Amino acid sequence: MSEHSTRRHFLRTGTAGTVAVLSAGGIGAAGIQSQSDGPNSPKEQPEIRDEYDGFFRFKPTRGNDPESPFYLGKTVPGFRTAAAGPAPFIANDLEKLPWEMKQGAKEFHLICEPVEREFLPGYWMNVYGFNGSMPGPTIEVTQGDRIRIVVHNELPEETSVHWHGFEMPVQFDGADTMTQNPIKPGKSFVYEFDVHEEGTFYYHSHVAMQETFGMVGWFIVHPKKVWDPPVDRDFGMIFQNFRIDPMQTVSDSWNMDWNWHTTNGRRRPMATPLVCKHGERVRVRILDFSPVQHHPIHLHGHTFWITGHEGARIPKSAWIPRNTELIAVAQATDFEFIANNPGDWMFHCHMTHHMMNHMVRHVGPRMRTDESVDVYRENLERRPRAINAAHGPGYGVPGYPQKMQGMTMTHEAMERFWSRREVQGMRATVMMSLMGLMTSLRVLPDDLYDRVMETDEQIPKGAIFEEIVRRFGAGAA
Numbered sequence: 045m046s047e048h049s050t051r052r053h054f055l056r057t058g059t060a061g062t063v064a065v066l067s068a069g070g071i072g073a074a075g076i077q078s079q080s081d082g083p084n085s086p087k088e089q090p091e092i093r094d095e096y097d098g099f100f101r102f103k104p105t106r107g108n109d110p111e112s113p114f115y116l117g118k119t120v121p122g123f124r125t126a127a128a129g130p131a132p133f134i135a136n137d138l139e140k141l142p143w144e145m146k147q148g149a150k151e152f153h154l155i156c157e158p159v160e161r162e163f164l165p166g167y168w169m170n171v172y173g174f175n176g177s178m179p180g181p182t183i184e185v186t187q188g189d190r191i192r193i194v195v196h197n198e199l200p201e202e203t204s205v206h207w208h209g210f211e212m213p214v215q216f217d218g219a220d221t222m223t224q225n226p227i228k229p230g231k232s233f234v235y236e237f238d239v240h241e242e243g244t245f246y247y248h249s250h251v252a253m254q255e256t257f258g259m260v261g262w263f264i265v266h267p268k269k270v271w272d273p274p275v276d277r278d279f280g281m282i283f284q285n286f287r288i289d290p291m292q293t294v295s296d297s298w299n300m301d302w303n304w305h306t307t308n309g310r311r312r313p314m315a316t317p318l319v320c321k322h323g324e325r326v327r328v329r330i331l332d333f334s335p336v337q338h339h340p341i342h343l344h345g346h347t348f349w350i351t352g353h354e355g356a357r358i359p360k361s362a363w364i365p366r367n368t369e370l371i372a373v374a375q376a377t378d379f380e381f382i383a384n385n386p387g388d389w390m391f392h393c394h395m396t397h398h399m400m401n402h403m404v405r406h407v408g409p410r411m412r413t414d415e416s417v418d419v420y421r422e423n424l425e426r427r428p429r430a431i432n433a434a435h436g437p438g439y440g441v442p443g444y445p446q447k448m449q450g451m452t453m454t455h456e457a458m459e460r461f462w463s464r465r466e467v468q469g470m471r472a473t474v475m476m477s478l479m480g481l482m483t484s485l486r487v488l489p490d491d492l493y494d495r496v497m498e499t500d501e502q503i504p505k506g507a508i509f510e511e512i513v514r515r516f517g518a519g520a521a
């Protein structure tokens with residue numbers, strides 16, 4: 045049993061005793077607030093408990109007083125201590141860019157190149173990216189680091205890379221032709237600067253059409269002094285959209301309309317869900333790198349606090365509790381909350397047209413309740429006909445219309461989706477739910493989390509969901 049779960053077990057079985065001890069020791073709200081004087085000092089770690097001024101870690105609650113620092117879980121800490129350092133950043137479906145210490149700097153090598161990205165099983169897009177990936181691999185450093193990034197241009201055209209939000213010497217800003225000459229194909233350019241900032245940053249090509257064509261990646265800078273309160277999970281999702289016409293795999297970077305949304309380069313349901321444990325403090329950083337589309341992002345089942353944007357961490361006095369937060373193009377927003385409500389929760393853009401993908405209505409129905417289109421097609425005569433669906437000579441031609449029939453979940457695709465640990469035990473129909481900019485957050489009690497994430501068990505579809513409903517469906521006492 046881990047340290048976390050031991051403590052959690054103690055908390056959950058001895059809440060009354062814990063509160064009494066805390067009261068006797070004089071550690072209440074004041075004790076928590078004092079940690080801001082030195083959150084990296086283990087002895088000043090906040091006490092972990094499950095109730096804070098009427099806000100409960102393990103059940104949906106608001107707290108008793110909007111003026112309390114714990115209202116809606118605002119400054120309720122996670123289980124991870126500040127002394128353990130920042131929680132590692134997790135951008136599902138993306139790699140991290142390795143580095144080597146050379147001449148006093150963390151040296152990275154970033155290769156700009158054409159990329160083929162499989163954004164759904166069997167669906168490939170031809171775009172530009174970095175090191176074989178679109179978006180590029182995540183750069184993760186610590187405030188105060190000196191970094192050197194050697195950018196190699198393997199594109200068939202000129203480029204430059206901009207470090208978005210960093211206050212560095214102007215010659216390393218990467219603003220094509222304004223601060224440097226373009227990097228010619230086959231050539232390299234060395235960027236080197238000290239990172240004095242901390243926060244949610246990213247890098248991207250500074251050629252507009254290359255940005256639209258996929259050239260972006262996370263650049264996360266952890267603070268030297270762990271943000272207060274520390275989080276247990278630190279997720280990141282880059283939202284993009286692309287126009288890829290039927291019969292094509294090449295994204296049309298000029299087009300101002302879109303037909304595919306991606307998260308970290310994967311279209312749902314291939315994009316991997318976020319999974320956390322019940323009671324944890326969670327941060328989710330979302331970057332909107334769509335060319336022209338803004339996204340109002342809504343999380344179900346929880347109220348979250350906006351704790352930062354791409355500019356900086358926000359002072360606590362200005363944090364805002366929300367259910368929906370608008371993220372505009374090139375903006376990033378940090379969401380934080382206590383995962384106090386177990387279940388599988390939608391985490392999605394609320395623009396109705398962004399809740400779908402490939403909206404080409406004349407080629408067939410996009411939503412169905414069966415888990416496989418193969419079943420649907422076997423029963424066409426007994427189903428309502430959609431306009432032109434699965435009829436007409438074009439439907440049998442490979443690649444037309446953009447394999448729309450495959451998009452509606454072949455068995456092969458379903459096997460790929462269900463082969464991942466992160467989705468084990470979700471409802472059988474969940475893959476129908478995750479279209480467009482719709483992702484999912486799973487909040488799992490410790491034992492179910494371990495069963496989903498730490499075993500090889502093929503968990504029956506719906507089993508975890510049903511167990512959560514069984515345990516928590518009547519509402520918390």
Ligand SMILES: [Cu+2]
Nearest residue numbers: 339393395398
């Ligand atoms: Cu949207």
